[in-house]
Amino acid sequence: MSAATGAHATRALEADIDKPILRACGVVKRFPGVLALNNIQLDLRCGEVHALCGENGAGKSTLMKVVTGQLQPDEGEVTYKDQPVRFDTLQDSEAAGITMIHQELNLVPHLTVAENIFLAREPKTGWFVDRKRMEADAQIFLDRLKVDIKASDLVLSLSVARQQMVEIAKALSLNAEVLIMDEPTSALTESEIDQLFDIIHDLRRQGVAIAYISHRLQELSRIVDRVTVIRDGGYVWTKPFDDVSVDDIVAAMVGRSLEQQFPERVSRPTDHVIFEVKNLSGAKNCKNVSFNLRRGEILGFTGLMGAGRTETARAIFGADPRLSGDVMLEGKDITVASPVDAIKAGIAYLSEDRKLNGLSLKMTVKENITMANIEAVVRHGLIDNTAEAQAARASVTKLGIKTPSIDQVVRNLSGGNQQKVVIGKWLFRESRVLFFDEPTRGIDVGAKFAIYQLLDQLANEGIGVVMITSELPEVLGMTDRVVVFHEGEVSGIFETSKTNQEEIMQYASGVKRMTM
């Protein structure tokens, strides 16, 4: 806490640094079928780092989009420097001095750092770009951040951390008075985070207001002055960080106890091992992984970003090359060289990014459900429409997919229902082991509960369920055992009932590891 206190002391020396700069009052934003923001408020002051906390889908990004003009509020008001404002585009808000650094960086890899910083605002001599001045100006901003990046470097040659610095330099060049950072540390190493925090401290001293979105609550203590918590699109509270604990924040974010968030488990683990992986190594971030899965249990895979959970699942599924190791289903060795082999053996992988890897959005519910097992509805080489429709309707009924018809295009369904369609696809294939990669990411809170119930139901039917998740409450609330990953290796395996959030975090961050 000493860094924060130090910063407070410095700040006290500067006059009127605490004046409010950006305010959102009673903001309401509706999407079809979802109330995304419900009477939200936020006030940002000059020279403060203001954390915005909330679960996935709580409305943080939506709020930031409203503030930066990417979305227009249905009700409520945004005031900037005491004036009501309505930005029509991101460019308008940037011109006014509000800059957002997105989690996925918005840089053009094949251009230089200077070209990126001044993209679409290039200094010109006559009709031509004044390259010298552009690079000199860019270098001034880079030097202000005390980073060792040359303005003439190509962006693609920089690490993610350095690219982030370029984004910040770009924000500075826009004379940003409000800087919004979305999960800035998620891809950074410890020392890079230190460097980023130094820069944030500097910016704060210069009077910049910083809205800071992060899931890593532990690191907030090093930089944050105040916290606003939002939950399910609604405002919970705003408090000085020194007055609250991390537990208070978590409680406010979740808003209910674990028991209410998760259904009561029906399925009970047995001793019968249905699936086993021994010393598996993959080409990507998967080293010597061993675990087993018992009938009736839900096994969790957890770890920090880049810990190798997804890579392990993809190696098992044959989506990424596998180097060595054995995979056994019901005691029998299976060879998996490609997804086709895995699917034949009865293994399914439900990818992290449904829209990118899991669904064909342009195709119908029916076509998606039968995609992995179209042969089952083929008679004499042709698709049997009646059989296919029957199969699709059966899935829709069993999984409770809310859709006007099986011929509805999947793009038009809600996130939760899209997820159910993917599950339907693999159940129709009669898969025996299902890997769910972040199954509840980006879906409504209510729909999450339905997905949890479904996972439990599948486990109860004897299907092997592996749930990959970075949400620790989900691990604690839903799994029977949890495999913790750190840098591509298994650092620990625990009975969920005999562990806790802190222990899992220690293993996930590599502070401790089990000898296996």
Add this chain to the structure above:
Amino acid sequence: MAGLDSVTPHAKPSIDRKAIMQKFAALAGLVLLMIAFSLTSDAFLTVSNMVTIALQTSTIALIGIGATMTIITAGIDLSLGSVLALAGVMAAMAAQFGVPVPLALLIGVATGGVCGMFNGLVITRLRLPPFIATLGMMMIARGVALQITGARPVSGLPSEFGTLGNESLWRVVTETASGFPKIVFPGLPYPVILMAVLAVIMAIVLRKTPFGRHLYSIGSNEEAARLSGVKISKVKVGAYVLSGLMAGVAGIVLMSRLVTGQPNEGVAYELDAIAAAVIGGTSLAGGVGTISGTIIGAFIIGILRNGLNMNGVSSFTQMIIIGLVIIGTVWIDQLRNRR
């Protein structure tokens, strides 16, 4: 708990309905064109002119079907026109060499298939973008056709070589009092029958077979298809082989009509084929498209050419008009699809 979930946005019409609307719009355009031309020219809406239009359109329609197959997978086949020429020339040379005509024609079609296979393998094995792979094939096939013929037409072919392109089914001819033959019904030209039969077969392949479904799923989301166990490489090679075969069929039909092997035939035909597919609602982004749409698209182009000819519009002006039609239809389509 599923309260929020149950409120699915119903407002947006489904793509299916959009596809129907698209087809309907294209069909309505076709009908409007026919009405307009029949008002401006008496000779337009006659049986013999309709048969002529169908005959003229059959080539674009045949390679249009091929183009549809690859575009649905989010690919493209730029080699259609050149492969058409090579296939036709191969068939003509085989016939000239003394190979029985039916076999010579098959050799031509097979040549198209081989070119398509080459395209497919370059795309899947060497992992080159379809645009580049088929651009290469466009030049290779044209070069081979010119090389093996010495850039001269292959002539002196047996008369049966012209049967496929020039004769018709159910042609009714009577003799007038003065002794001249009078055509009562011009009959259905074989190329038109071939086009219709292949269109129906390909429509069934697309709509009713797992292979067809896989083409759509690859075009819609290749990674999702791969993770669902679709054998991406095989299916893609299949699409390009089919495309090549269609170019081969178009090639033998065209050369048969000319009763010579013309190595310079079919230049830029692939662009007509792509235009037909696009006017018919096939999306260049992949995942969307139908054979019926492409046939309608081909006929829109064919009728425009025929009708404008009859009205004495120069071929340069025709190009301008067809260009505007392509831009116009796709723009209307985009407007409809925009949220």
